[in-house]
Amino acid sequence: MTNVHLPEEKHDFGINKRTAVYRFMAKNLNLNLAAVEKNGQIDESGITIEKMTDMYVFGDKGEKLPAHAVKGFANLETVFQAATK
Numbered sequence: 715m716t717n718v719h720l721p722e723e724k725h726d727f728g729i730n731k732r733t734a735v736y737r738f739m740a741k742n743l744n745l746n747l748a749a750v751e752k753n754g755q756i757d758e759s760g761i762t763i764e765k766m767t768d769m770y771v772f773g774d775k776g777e778k779l780p781a782h783a784v785k786g787f788a789n790l791e792t793v794f795q796a797a798t799k
Contacts, residue, residue, distance in 0.1 A: 716741075732756070 718734040733756050740747035750757055772778045776785075784790050 729756075729758075732758075 716734075716738050718731070720730055723730060736750070736756050737747065739745060747756075750760075767774050772783075779785065784793050
């Protein structure tokens with residue numbers, strides 16, 4: 715088991731938490747951590763932070779939803795009710 719305790723830090727995903735995750739994932743997924751390390755530190759200089767809206771799979775307002783997608787809560791309820799009968 716791995717545990718990182720950072721009591722003086724905020725609840726966020728700051729560099730110390732990301733570093734712990736990188737090291738955990740490298741160890742448990744057998745990844746080559748040396749590929750992103752410089753001087754023993756994780757190097758994030760090659761990372762691109764995407765705009766939030768660029769990460770919306772179905773578009774900014776859902777306009778790219780598949781034609782067969784269930785749209786709206788009422789329709790979702792209908793699907794669930796039909797599935798549980």
